[in-house]
Amino acid sequence: xxxxxxxxxxxxxxxxxxxxxxxxxxxxxxxxxxxxxxxxxxxxxxxxxxxxxxxxxxxxxxxxxxxxxxxxxxxxxxxxxxxxxxxxxxxxxxxxxxxxxxxxxxxxxxxxxxxxxxxxxxxxxxxxxxxxxxxxxxxxxxxxxxxxxxxxxxxxxxxxxxxxxxxxxxxxxxxxxxxxxxxxxxxxxxxxxxxxxxxxxxxxxxxxxxxxxxxxxxxxxxxxxxxxxxxxxxxxxxxxxxxxxxxxxxxxxxxxxxxxxxxxxxxxxxxxxxxxxxxxxxxxxxxxxxxxxxxxxxxxxxx
Numbered sequence: 001x002x003x004x005x006x007x008x009x010x011x012x013x014x015x016x017x018x019x020x021x022x023x024x025x026x027x028x029x030x031x032x033x034x035x036x037x038x039x040x041x042x043x044x045x046x047x048x049x050x051x052x053x054x055x056x057x058x059x060x061x062x063x064x065x066x067x068x069x070x071x072x073x074x075x076x077x078x079x080x081x082x083x084x085x086x087x088x089x090x091x092x093x094x095x096x097x098x099x100x101x102x103x104x105x106x107x108x109x110x111x112x113x114x115x116x117x118x119x120x121x122x123x124x125x126x127x128x129x130x131x132x133x134x135x136x137x138x139x140x141x142x143x144x145x146x147x148x149x150x151x152x153x154x155x156x157x158x159x160x161x162x163x164x165x166x167x168x169x170x171x172x173x174x175x176x177x178x179x180x181x182x183x184x185x186x187x188x189x190x191x192x193x194x195x196x197x198x199x200x201x202x203x204x205x206x207x208x209x210x211x212x213x214x215x216x217x218x219x220x221x222x223x224x225x226x227x228x229x230x231x232x233x234x235x236x237x238x239x240x241x242x243x244x245x246x247x248x249x250x251x252x253x254x255x256x257x258x259x260x261x262x263x264x265x266x267x268x269x270x271x272x273x274x275x276x277x278x279x280x281x282x283x284x285x286x287x288x289x290x291x292x293x294x295x296x297x298x299x300x301x302x303x
Contacts, residue, residue, distance in 0.1 A: 007034035013045040014062035042070045049082045063092040199231045199273045208278035226256040
């Protein structure tokens with residue numbers, strides 16, 4: 001048995017019981033099924049993902065659930081909230097527009113219906129091999145992060161000190177609070193910029209980050225932690241839910257958390273990703289307008 005044929009934990013969500021029996025039989029006969037869970041509607045499937053203590057290796061997901069009001073594409077964001085790294089394979093006969101929408105999800109693949117044994121196995125071996133390679137790349141990158149572990153620890157200590165300082169400043173006047181907080185924030189940004197080896201924080205991004213620090217400190221800590229992970233990951237790495245911003249060249253959005261989106265610029269000519277904006281208010285129109293109006297301030301001249 002090759003590494004690509006190791007047995008996996010599959011979760012199958014489809015409203016056709018016959019497809020469950022057929023697919024499970026194929027996976028078992030091929031020797032790649034360790035265990036499986038079957039669901040026939042999206043609600044029970046999502047409830048399982050939220051409550052399960054064991055993470056599945058693969059999700060096989062139908063696109064059209066009759067009578068549920070939800071499609072496989074509709075529930076992809078909910079899946080990513082629980083398991084951002086799991087490969088999701090859509091069993092589909094959907095139209096091109098729906099396919100384009102689903103393909104914007106970083107780690108989603110497709111197998112057309114009707115499913116045949118040969119096609120299913122070939123596609124599974126290809127996709128699972130691809131996901132394994134990506135996971136190895138992530139592990140390598142995270143190993144590289146150990147080289148800056150001391151700086152990372154220093155950053156965490158600075159953030160904790162800022163939190164203590166912020167509590168103290170709450171007892172003082174607003175002007176004193178802003179002055180003290182500003183000095184602490186500058187120290188954090190200095191350390192953060194020393195850690196960002198593949199990204200460049202633009203002034204507009206720093207301004208947004210400072211607003212998050214001033215208004216939602218708990219969220220600020222989460223953003224800092226996620227930014228460090230984002231910096232070492234390739235744009236194709238799963239987990240960030242990365243999308244190209246429509247109507248722009250080389251501008252992308254990455255979801256850092258349920259509340260926060262990062263907008264950044266990356267082209268073939270840029271060595272480092274340029275961090276442009278943080279959006280914590282889901283202000284899509286405002287962000288689109290800013291990105292287009294300020295394009296020449298961050299993009300390459302050739303564009």
